[in-house]
Amino acid sequence: xxxxxxxxxxxxxxxxxxxxxxxxxxxxxxxxxxxxxxxxxxxxxxxxxxxxxxxxxxxxxxxxxxxxxxxxxxxxxxxxxxxxxxxxxxxxxxxxxxxxxxxxxxxxxxxxxxxxxxxxxxxxxxxxxxxxxxxxxxxxxxxxxxxxxxxxxxxxxxxxxxxxxxxxxxxxxxxxxxxxxxxxxxxxxxxxxxxxxxxxxxxxxxxxxxxxxxxxxxxxxxxxxxxxxxxxxxxxxxxxxxxxxxxxxxxxxxxxxxxxxxxx
Amino acid sequence: xxxxxxxxxxxxxxxxxxxxxxxxxxxxxxxxxxxxxxxxxxxxxxxxxxxxxxxxxxxxxxxxxxxxxxxxxxxxxxxxxxxxxxxxxxxxxxxxxxxxxxxxxxxxxxxxxxxxxxxxxxxxxxxxxxxxxxxxxxxxxxxxxxxxxxxxxxxxxxxxxxxxxxxxxxxxxxxxxxxxxxxxxxxxxxxxxxxxxxxxxxxxxxxxxxxxxxxxxxxxxxxxx
Numbered sequence: 001x002x003x004x005x006x007x008x009x010x011x012x013x014x015x016x017x018x019x020x021x022x023x024x025x026x027x028x029x030x031x032x033x034x035x036x037x038x039x040x041x042x043x044x045x046x047x048x049x050x051x052x053x054x055x056x057x058x059x060x061x062x063x064x065x066x067x068x069x070x071x072x073x074x075x076x077x078x079x080x081x082x083x084x085x086x087x088x089x090x091x092x093x094x095x096x097x098x099x100x101x102x103x104x105x106x107x108x109x110x111x112x113x114x115x116x117x118x119x120x121x122x123x124x125x126x127x128x129x130x131x132x133x134x135x136x137x138x139x140x141x142x143x144x145x146x147x148x149x150x151x152x153x154x155x156x157x158x159x160x161x162x163x164x165x166x167x168x169x170x171x172x173x174x175x176x177x178x179x180x181x182x183x184x185x186x187x188x189x190x191x192x193x194x195x196x197x198x199x200x201x202x203x204x205x206x207x208x209x210x211x212x213x214x215x216x217x218x219x220x221x222x223x224x225x226x227x228x229x230x231x232x233x234x235x236x237x238x239x240x241x242x243x244x245x246x247x248x249x250x251x252x253x254x255x256x257x258x259x260x261x262x263x264x
Numbered sequence: 265x266x267x268x269x270x271x272x273x274x275x276x277x278x279x280x281x282x283x284x285x286x287x288x289x290x291x292x293x294x295x296x297x298x299x300x301x302x303x304x305x306x307x308x309x310x311x312x313x314x315x316x317x318x319x320x321x322x323x324x325x326x327x328x329x330x331x332x333x334x335x336x337x338x339x340x341x342x343x344x345x346x347x348x349x350x351x352x353x354x355x356x357x358x359x360x361x362x363x364x365x366x367x368x369x370x371x372x373x374x375x376x377x378x379x380x381x382x383x384x385x386x387x388x389x390x391x392x393x394x395x396x397x398x399x400x401x402x403x404x405x406x407x408x409x410x411x412x413x414x415x416x417x418x419x420x421x422x423x424x425x426x427x428x429x430x431x432x433x434x435x436x437x438x439x440x441x442x443x444x445x446x447x448x449x450x451x452x453x454x455x456x457x458x459x460x461x462x463x464x465x466x467x468x469x470x471x472x473x474x475x476x477x478x479x480x481x482x483x484x485x486x487x488x489x
Contacts, residue, residue: 084270088444091444096444121439121440121441122444125443128269133269136269136359136366136367161292164308167305168311168312169312171308175312200472207473208476217309225305
């Protein structure tokens with residue numbers, strides 16, 4: 001269960017959304033639109049330098065939103081971009097991307113060359129992935145999840161999906177707690193030196209147990225929904241307000257995206 | 265299996281969003297028709313369940329670990345229409361919370377894992393267990409094989425999507441702009457690792473969960489029949 005602590009950190013990183021930073025003070029609808037514009041720009045850009053600028057802009061936004069930059073960089077690079085870096089490594093060699101040699105060495109008695117084209121392609125690929133992932137995580141860190149769901153509803157995403165998304169998010173908290181307790185109980189009884197066959201049995205037994213327990217929650221959850229006034233359409237209490245600063249922010253995001261498109 | 269932002273070009277991403285819209289619409293309609301109001305939380309449970317399944321690192325021989333996706337398992341438990349919605353929701357939560365599987369790639373990820381994997385696996389399961397009792401060994405076997413088929417079908421689709429990128433998007437000098445590997449490498453890698461490793465994890469997890477459900481709570485296994 002090595003991923004558990006990472007998942008827990010990510011799930012409980014909600015505290016950043018409560019800070020009074022730049023993005024937290026903006027209208028969530030504007031934030032979603034602006035970040036989406038920037039992500040689309042990142043998707044179209046073909047120049048690594050422009051991607052580096054967009055990534056720097058993302059870091060600047062994170063700093064202005066009172067997010068610890070070390071935490072942000074660790075959080076964004078830990079998983080997908082690092083994995084992409086690993087994937088991109090073979091592409092720098094001449095047997096995948098032929099081109100002008102930059103560096104040559106011998107590997108198992110075979111000459112291997114790193115090419116300029118390979119390096120440039122791999123850098124473009126990793127920077128694109130890192131910038132996109134950073135922008136998505138920036139949005140999720142600075143926007144309360146309830147507000148994000150409300151924005152999805154405003155974007156005309158069907159109610160069935162939005163409601164399921166909201167409930168799913170709450171269930172994940174509960175499930176993570178159940179798994180953590182089960183894992184701790186197993187560890188305290190059986191220790192950590194478990195053979196892979198037994199480990200497989202324990203993992204699948206935990207999954208089955210989780211399904212049985214969660215299925216039996218279904219009736220209780222529905223009764224709780226009814227008692228709180230659920231009639232098929234979720235009600236949201238607060239309305240969003242757009243200020244002049246929100247318009248300035250979306251204009252800036254649109255301008256940056258347009259400039260990136262111009263380079264494309 | 266989760267495709268992050270930046271791996272697929274704009275047209276490919278747009279194409280899969282467009283392809284998934286009718287699927288989501290039909291699934292919503294079917295779920296509204298078949299699922300009772302009382303069972304609405306079940307969809308969210310299915311989504312959270314699929315999300316959490318991916319957290320279980322299953323030990324594999326050689327000291328390494330891998331994780332299952334659970335698409336076919338959720339389809340067996342809730343039916344394919346509800347499973348498509350549940351897996352879609354799980355993928356959206358993963359993309360928004362962890363940046364795992366990007367926003368622009370949600371269409372492609374849903375196509376692979378919430379549609380192809382779920383339907384291929386579910387109908388393989390139905391076919392393999394024709395006239396078999398819910399508590400039979402054949403049902404366990406059918407669940408395992410179906411999960412293997414489902415995840416491998418999804419991996420093949422992901423491999424094709426990756427492999428098409430250098431053909432569709434490259435500079436004048438031929439330098440790829442998105443996923444850098446062609447069809448041969450992408451399909452071999454994606455299919456190879458799923459045929460040899462991850463497919464087996466998915467199959468073992470699905471089969472064992474079905475086996476445990478047969479012992480613990482058979483009724484849950486027959487909800488969708």
